[in-house]
Amino acid sequence: MEENISRTPLSPALIALMAISTGLVVASNYYAQPLLDTIALQFNITTSEASFIVTSAQLSYAIGLIFLVPLGDMLERRSLIVSMTILAAIGLLITSTSQNIWQMLLGTALTGLFSVVAQILVPLAATLALPHQRGKAVGTIMGGLLLGILLARTISGAMATLGDWRTIFWVASLSLVILSLTLWRYLPRYKQVTDLNYFQLLRSIVQLVATSPLLRVRAVLGALTFANFSLLWTSMAFLLASPPFNYSEGVIGLFGLVGAAGALMATRTGQLVDKGKGSLTTSIALMLLLLSWIPIGLAKESLISFLIGILILDIAIQGVHVTNQSTIYRIMPEARNRLTAAYMTSYFIGGALGSLVAGYAYKHSGWYGVTAAGMTICIINLLVWFLGKKHEPKTL
Numbered sequence: 086m087e088e089n090i091s092r093t094p095l096s097p098a099l100i101a102l103m104a105i106s107t108g109l110v111v112a113s114n115y116y117a118q119p120l121l122d123t124i125a126l127q128f129n130i131t132t133s134e135a136s137f138i139v140t141s142a143q144l145s146y147a148i149g150l151i152f153l154v155p156l157g158d159m160l161e162r163r164s165l166i167v168s169m170t171i172l173a174a175i176g177l178l179i180t181s182t183s184q185n186i187w188q189m190l191l192g193t194a195l196t197g198l199f200s201v202v203a204q205i206l207v208p209l210a211a212t213l214a215l216p217h218q219r220g221k222a223v224g225t226i227m228g229g230l231l232l233g234i235l236l237a238r239t240i241s242g243a244m245a246t247l248g249d250w251r252t253i254f255w256v257a258s259l260s261l262v263i264l265s266l267t268l269w270r271y272l273p274r275y276k277q278v279t280d281l282n283y284f285q286l287l288r289s290i291v292q293l294v295a296t297s298p299l300l301r302v303r304a305v306l307g308a309l310t311f312a313n314f315s316l317l318w319t320s321m322a323f324l325l326a327s328p329p330f331n332y333s334e335g336v337i338g339l340f341g342l343v344g345a346a347g348a349l350m351a352t353r354t355g356q357l358v359d360k361g362k363g364s365l366t367t368s369i370a371l372m373l374l375l376l377s378w379i380p381i382g383l384a385k386e387s388l389i390s391f392l393i394g395i396l397i398l399d400i401a402i403q404g405v406h407v408t409n410q411s412t413i414y415r416i417m418p419e420a421r422n423r424l425t426a427a428y429m430t431s432y433f434i435g436g437a438l439g440s441l442v443a444g445y446a447y448k449h450s451g452w453y454g455v456t457a458a459g460m461t462i463c464i465i466n467l468l469v470w471f472l473g474k475k476h477e478p479k480t481l
Contacts, residue, residue: 122135
């Protein structure tokens with residue numbers, strides 16, 4: 086049952102605000118990635134140890150998905166969204182003042198925990214949207230999310246060039262404070278009435294996973310897909326900072342602009358799902374993901390090949406992700422926050438594992454080890470899809 090305290094139509098302006106918000110909030114977890122080499126030198130730690138910064142952000146994000154996102158099915162969403170945005174800003178402030186790796190991990194974890202506010206905005210948009218525009222709305226907002234993840238690298242690299250590695254965290258903290266005020270002003274107040282208490286909501290997530298093979302398949306696809314994404318973007322900083330490239334943080338950050346082009350495909354992907362072509366989109370995207378590692382693996386031989394591979398990989402990842410979310414939201418509309426919690430928890434656990442594999446593979450086998458790991462994950466992903474495809478609705 087839904088109680089619309091203030092039912093504001095999902096206008097293009099409101100969709101744009103929600104897309105920008107998801108991008109800004111989620112970007113907070115990725116500003117450190119092009120700076121890992123510099124941070125490792127600052128704190129006198131190894132590159133493998135520095136990769137734990139990324140892992141910390143993603144694991145805390147996964148915890149927030151499990152324990153905080155379900156609150157969107159119980160509490161008034163505007164107040165919840167604004168409160169969590171402010172807490173994420175506090176985490177960034179701690180990171181900006183950290184004097185050692187442990188303080189940085191604390192700030193990173195706090196930001197990661199509360200930046201799951203982005204995953205409360207997405208199901209809110211799906212709820213407010215009319216059925217025929219739902220896929221497009223979700224795709225647009227998820228496009229904002231991926232743009233945030235990718236452009237975070239470009240912006241943080243530029244900020245590090247102008248100041249130092251701490252500059253971006255100061256600026257990002259202030260940005261989230263301003264964003265929280267904007268969201269309070271323009272987001273509609275919305276609350277879904279439920280008879281479930283908090284612990285029953287958490288139990289119901291487990292029940293949704295247990296009873297829906299479609300959700301399980303899509304969650305595994307999401308995890309393996311984001312593992313690929315994290316594997317590439319975590320290890321890339323180490324590759325580009327070393328010979329033969331020896332790029333600065335600012336130049337490394339510019340590579341995010343190439344990946345950002347993939348996010349622009351998000352709206353189109355959502356429209357394909359609205360037209361009943363979700364399964365076809367998934368199959369094509371997973372094949373492209375595997376093929377993208379061929380030019381990526383040739384990074385040291387050809388920079389152009391590397392850039393093409395990045396573009397293909399990010400287009401493919403966004404294709405899988407938007408299709409996954411648009412598909413699972415049809416399972417039980419009144420439980421969209423819990424469906425999001427289940428799916429995105431798996432998604433970011435996959436990302437955390439990908440960042441761990443990145444540090445290990447690069448340390449022991451260099452860039453070719455990273456490439457081999459990426460292709461292996463893609464092959465497993467394709468097997469999961471073709472074995473689990475039978476659970477897809479006929480309309481997809």
